[in-house]
Amino acid sequence: MKTIADIARLSGVAKSTVSRYLNGGSVGELTKKKIERVIKETGYIPNTFAQSLKAKKPNIIGTIVPRLDSYATSQTLIGIDEQLRELNYQMLISNTSQDLDREIENIYTMARQKVAGIILLATQITDTHIEAFQQLQIPILLVGQQHQAVYSLIHNDFEAGYDIGKYVIAKGHRKIAYLGVTEQDIAVGVNRKKGFTKAIQEAGDCEVKYYETSFKMAEAIKRVPDIIDKFNPSILVCATDNIALGALKAAHLKGINVPDHLSITGFGGYEVTEIIHPSLTTVQFFYKEAGQVAAQSMVKLINSEELAPIILSKYKIIERESVDNLLSGKL
Amino acid sequence: MKTIADIARLSGVAKSTVSRYLNGGSVGELTKKKIERVIKETGYIPNTFAQSLKAKKPNIIGTIVPRLDSYATSQTLIGIDEQLRELNYQMLISNTSQDLDREIENIYTMARQKVAGIILLATQITDTHIEAFQQLQIPILLVGQQHQAVYSLIHNDFEAGYDIGKYVIAKGHRKIAYLGVTEQDIAVGVNRKKGFTKAIQEAGDCEVKYYETSFKMAEAIKRVPDIIDKFNPSILVCATDNIALGALKAAHLKGINVPDHLSITGFGGYEVTEIIHPSLTTVQFFYKEAGQVAAQSMVKLINSEELAPIILSKYKIIERESVDNLLSGKL
DNA sequence: CTGAAAGCGCTTACAG
DNA sequence: CTGAAAGCGCTTACAG
Secondary structure, X not given: OOOHHHHHHHHOOOHHHHHHHHOOOOOOHHHHHHHHHHHHHHXXXXXXXXXXXXXXXXXXXXXXXXXXXXXXXXXXXXXXXXXHHHOOOEEXXXXXXXXXXXXXXXXXXXXXOOOOEXXXXXXXXXXXXXXXXXXXXXXEEEEOOOEOOEEEEEEOHHHHHHHHHHHHHHOOOOEEEEEXXXXXXXXXXXXXXXXXXXXXXXXXXXXXXXXXXXXXHHHHHHHHHHHHHHHOOOEEEEOOHHHXXXXXXXXXXXXXXXXXXXEEEEEEOOOHHHHOOOXXXXXXXXXXXXXXXXXXXXXXXXXXXXXXXXXXXXXXEEOOOOOOOOOOOOO | OOOHHHHHHHHOOOHHHHHHHHOOOOOOHHHXXXXXXXXXXXXXXXXXXXXXXXXXXXXXXXEEEOOOXXXXXXXXXXXXXXHHHHOXXXXXXXXXXXXXXXXXXXXXXXXXXXXXXXXEEOOOXXXXXXXXXXXXXXXXXXXOOOEOOEEEEEEOHHHHHHHHHHXXXXXXXXXXXXXXXXXXXXXXXXXXXXXXXXXXXXXOXXXXXXXXXXXXXXXXXXXXXXXXXXXXXXXXXXXXXXXXXXXXXXXXXXXXXXXXXXXXXXXXXXXXXXXXXXXXXXXXXXXHHHHHHHHHHHHHHHOOOOOOOEEEEOEEEEOOOOOOOOOOOOO
């Protein structure tokens, strides 16, 4: 590998001159030509490590994700990437495969790589996280979860849960099964459910049962038949689209018509929910936009600009075919 | 930010001693204790740039992907990531958003960051690519596409196309619409189709029409109705699962029963293809495994070990509900 | 416009 | 076991 010294020697100038050429400083025409030629010939590529060692202004932002194979993650990542590129930052992605220890580890590794800041697509925030954040002293932005100790961008899970609750009630459903996830996940497991519960309580006179399942389709497919047999709700309100998709499959497998005999709703707004038959009524979150906002916010943080400690991302209920209107008076 | 010099000063030893402590060299018990304390107190984190500048043995491997929101990409990435971690390498992901210029640019950027090698989830290989590869002189591995100038890991598109062709024929289909993609994509656009065509030719006496669409579901949804109206095939052989999913949706929209009135097949083995109704008969590729093999191969390349220029990844036809057996004699 | 020199934060022989 | 010194490849005042 060639170094700047080689280029300098080969073109008969000083290293500083080559460096200036590289960084757009003032260099004479002839000198420029010579250096240009040598660089082309040798295929010289500057060593970023050496550059960063001096420059000291890192322009790379780390993003830590719990998994790569999720619509929410991909979309958020795309949003972050797009925006960061526009703001002249580079993104470094690190995957934890849903392993919290690895997550902590990755936070330290990224800090060691001198990222300008870390965007964490969070699932749970533990004390170890907070400790790491405090120790590191670099800008941290949580996406998807919130914590008072650090800046957060969240989807408005509570409101969204509340709205879907109201919606379901408005459609005449009174016997409702809510398929949630672990309460360790504050955003999905707690807030969505809380919002939903509030709507139900306001409505009064409902029979609701809460179930807990995982984020995996397969588990929903297994759980749902039993729920139907034992509780027989008119609707399944699922805390994620994946769960809803699993529920839909389970219903098909049991020969239950959706929405005529059973309604189903999801959360997320995954692309496939529109493609399937029946298409799924769900709460759409704007992951890509959230990613963009996350990127912008992170850059603000880096530049020590003002930023609200909690940023709320929007959502929208998408009415499709999977919910029956019990009040429509049809047969 | 603290440096190794600070730690040395604070613990009253030389920088070299701290460095040795950090890298597991021989250090006296007392010295060790002192340094340990200071590091804990200060929250010192070594600067990787400075480390890399000396060490010279990069352990980070770059992966360039055309898009983040695809099943194939995520799965491959997961496989690469897992395997790399096991082999003590780190993965750096860079997304090009299907922009070839950006792809080239990213190749150079990664080289500048001194990655040990680059895994490229390729779509098209142009002369500019080859030029970059030659210029860079670092190990490159193509995944998904092949090119004689560089090592490649590909899915066996030709064979897979051939097999699905045989399968379709075996089910009695003779009036077939093949929905392919641009021939600029050698793997998907050319090889799958070629394999399929070979099977058809061997069967003889078939009416086949070839159509070209994009990788987007939405476009398939738009194209398919017209194909049905004008050609009315008994089966739609789609070059990707996304196209098949779009076709399925289009059929639903038209009120056409799949598979009774129209059969559909895909390529890919995406998770949703199993969940939807009817579930989709498709060719499953093993993306995650391919990613693992890619990671292993890359490390071999880095260590200058032997490697076959073309590695074939496996596939499997998954029979599900979307294909009707015209020969079964049912009504 | 150009060059010599110092320094970024670390590691690694080499002495002791 | 420990330290002084050189060096990794670059950048950046500072002179000229």
